[in-house]
Every structure is written in C-alpha cells, then in structure tokens.
Amino acid sequence: MDDLNRFCESIPKIELHAHLNGCIRSSTFRQLLSSPTDQMRFDTLDKEFPMGDTHSRMANFFEKFSLLRSCITNLDDIRRITHETLEDFISDNVIYAELRTRPRSFQNGAIAASSYVEAILETMQEYEDKICSRLILSIDRTQTLEQAMETLKLAEKYRAQVVGLDLSGDPNVKSFERLRPVFDLAKQINLSTTIHIGELPDEECLNENNLIIDYKPTRLGHFNFRTDDQEQRVLKEQIPLELCPTSNLLTMNLSDLSKHHFDLFYKNKHPLTICTDDSGLMYCRLSSEIFQIVQTFRLTKKELYEFMFQTSNFIFDKNMIEFCQTKLKNFSEQLNLF
Numbered sequence: 270m271d272d273l274n275r276f277c278e279s280i281p282k283i284e285l286h287a288h289l290n291g292c293i294r295s296s297t298f299r300q301l302l303s304s305p306t307d308q309m310r311f312d313t314l315d316k317e318f319p320m321g322d323t324h325s326r327m328a329n330f331f332e333k334f335s336l337l338r339s340c341i342t343n344l345d346d347i348r349r350i351t352h353e354t355l356e357d358f359i360s361d362n363v364i365y366a367e368l369r370t371r372p373r374s375f376q377n378g379a380i381a382a383s384s385y386v387e388a389i390l391e392t393m394q395e396y397e398d399k400i401c402s403r404l405i406l407s408i409d410r411t412q413t414l415e416q417a418m419e420t421l422k423l424a425e426k427y428r429a430q431v432v433g434l435d436l437s438g439d440p441n442v443k444s445f446e447r448l449r450p451v452f453d454l455a456k457q458i459n460l461s462t463t464i465h466i467g468e469l470p471d472e473e474c475l476n477e478n479n480l481i482i483d484y485k486p487t488r489l490g491h492f493n494f495r496t497d498d499q500e501q502r503v504l505k506e507q508i509p510l511e512l513c514p515t516s517n518l519l520t521m522n523l524s525d526l527s528k529h530h531f532d533l534f535y536k537n538k539h540p541l542t543i544c545t546d547d548s549g550l551m552y553c554r555l556s557s558e559i560f561q562i563v564q565t566f567r568l569t570k571k572e573l574y575e576f577m578f579q580t581s582n583f584i585f586d587k588n589m590i591e592f593c594q595t596k597l598k599n600f601s602e603q604l605n606l607f
C-alpha cells in the first residue's frame with residue numbers, strides 16, 4: 270500500500286451519509302437469509318449492476334435495497350447490523366458518524382418503530398468511547414404525510430441522539446412538495462435536515478431540485494444532476510454537499526471519477542463531505558472513497574487534512590465539532606504534518 274493510501278486510512282474521518290441497511294455486510298446478509306429457498310434472493314443481490322442508463326441502474330439499486338431490508342426481521346438483527354456497521358467504521362478510523370435509517374416496525378406492528386430506533390441508539394451508546402455516532406431518521410419518498418409526521422415525532426422524542434431528518438428513497442417518486450410540511454416543522458424546532466437531490470437526469474427531477482433548494486435544507490445529498498442555475502444557487506447559498514464517489518459513479522453511469530462534480534465544487538471552495546452512502550452494497554470503505562478522490566484530483570496530504578477539518582464544521586451535532594477538530598489536530602501533530 271502506498272504512502273498516500275496509508276494516510277487516507279489513518280487520518281481521523283467523518284462519515285455523514287451512510288444508510289444503515291445499506292451498510293449490511295454481504296456475509297451477514299447471507300447468514301440472515303439462511304433458508305435454501307432464498308437462492309433467488311442471493312442471486313438478485315449477486316447480480317452485477319447493469320450497464321444501462323441511470324434509470325435502469327437506479328431500478329436495480331432499489332431492487333437490491335428491498336432485499337437487504339427484507340433480511341432484517343427483528344430487533345436482534347438491527348442491533349447486529351448497527352454493531353457491525355460501527356465496528357467497520359472504527360476499523361477504518363472513523364471518529365464521528367451520522368447513520369441514517371427509516372424507522373420500521375416488526376411483526377405487524379407488535380414491535381413498534383420506536384423500539385427499532387431505541388435498539389439502534391442503545392447499540393450506538395455502547396460504542397460511545399470508540400466512535401461518536403449519531404442518528405438521522407429517514408423519510409422515504411413513498412411514505413404518506415402521516416407516516417412522515419410520525420418519523421418527525423420520533424426524532425423529537427429521541428432528540429439527544431437523533432440529530433436530523435433525511436428524505437431518501439426511489440427518486441422516481443417526486444414527493445418533496447407533498448412532504449414539505451414535515452420539513453417545515455423540522456425547521457421550526459431547529460432539527461437539521463438533509464435531502465437527496467438530483468439523482469435522476471429527467472425534467473421532473475430537475476424541477477423538484479428547485480423546490481428543494483428553495484426550502485434550503487441544512488445539507489444536500491448527491492446533487493448529481495442539476496441545471497447551471499441550480500448549481501449557482503447552491504454555491505451562493507453555501508449549502509454543504511454530501512458526495513459519495515462510488516455510488517455516484519454507478520448511478521450517474523460515469524466512466525471515471527475525473528468527471529465527478531467534486532472537482533467543480535472543490536475548486537469553488539464549497540463546503541463538502543465525502544461519504545460512502547451504502548458501503549455493504551457498494552463494497553466500499555470511507556478511506557478508499559477518500560483515496561480515490563485524493564488521487565484523481567491530486568490533493569496533497571495537507572489539502573486532505575484541511576478538507577476533513579472543514580467537514581467537521583457541518584456535522585449535525587454541533588457539540589462534537591471540537592471533539593473532531595481536536596482529534597484531527599492531534600493526528601497532524603503526531604505526524605508532524607505541517
């Protein structure tokens with residue numbers, strides 16, 4: 270492993286865009302789906318992502334997601350996934366992580382969505398001395414306004430560890446306008462928000478981008494497809510962007526990372542963070558995502574250090590900014606970096 274790669278591994282890292290059920294290790298998925306009749310499900314997950322355009326890639330992506338979610342059937346499963354996800358981030362020197370998930374109930378509602386959230390929060394708490402982790406609750410684009418409101422209520426109930434609200438799911442479903450009242454309420458109670466934006470190149474998606482930018486969430490996810498005007502607005506408003514290289518490359522159907530919009534926003538000194546999105550599904554780690562960016566866009570060690578430092582400014586739990594910055598400063602002093 271070369272020096273730069275090692276540096277990307279050892280630098281204290283911040284992960285701000287990781288979907289919990291997208292982080293399931295494939296070995297765990299296989300164990301959870303242990304019945305022989307599950308061969309079809311294994312085959313679906315093993316299928317390579319199709320070549321095709323963004324729409325067909327996205328369809329395949331979401332088919333895989335519903336499979337991953339289907340293997341979590343009780344609270345022990347979600348505790349295990351949380352535990353393994355945190356272990357994986359710790360082994361990659363991640364010091365602060367915001368995980369996101371859509372609350373769900375089990376056994377036809379006998380086990381409530383609040384128990385799902387509590388199981389994750391308790392597991393996070395067990396790891397507090399090894400990694401600082403916080404939870405973002407996701408609203409899925411297909412959900413009703415009432416369901417979304419329930420998620421907001423859960424976020425309020427567990428406010429100490431739940432630090433934000435996310436909108437995600439199949440971008441073919443344009444639902445921001447319908448769900449906006451919930452996001453307006455989130456703003457009123459000072460709950461941070463992050464919204465997936467610009468995941469498809471179609472006109473409807475571009476139209477929805479305008480509504481999302483008008484709302485001005487705390488952070489935006491991906492922003493793969495956008496108009497020049499939308500790009501300028503996000504730059505002007507300085508809305509931090511969560512970029513996920515492997516995931517973006519795959520869904521945007523880009524031949525190589527040099528065409529990724531990291532370049533444009535980085536050159537404009539825009540607030541940015543590099544994230545994994547779905548490390549289990551994409552077989553990626555945060556250090557390798559960062560390494561690819563550093564290598565492709567020729568960032569120096571100092572630039573990467575500064576990049577990580579600026580990322581710490583827009584984590585949702587503002588009480589932990591100092592913690593992240595101290596860890597980074599200690600790292601640079603130990604290595605005599607500057």
Ligand SMILES: CNc1ncnc2c1ncn2[C@@H]1O[C@H](COP(=O)(O)O)[C@@H](O)[C@H]1O
Pocket residue numbers: 288289290291334335338369370371372407409437438439440465468516520546547
């Ligand atoms: C291109 N990337 C993406 N775009 C949009 N939504 C995504 C996503 N990656 C993941 N999700 C959303 O997160 C859910 C899994 O996490 P939880 O089961 O809630 O923990 C997926 O079902 C999907 O709706």
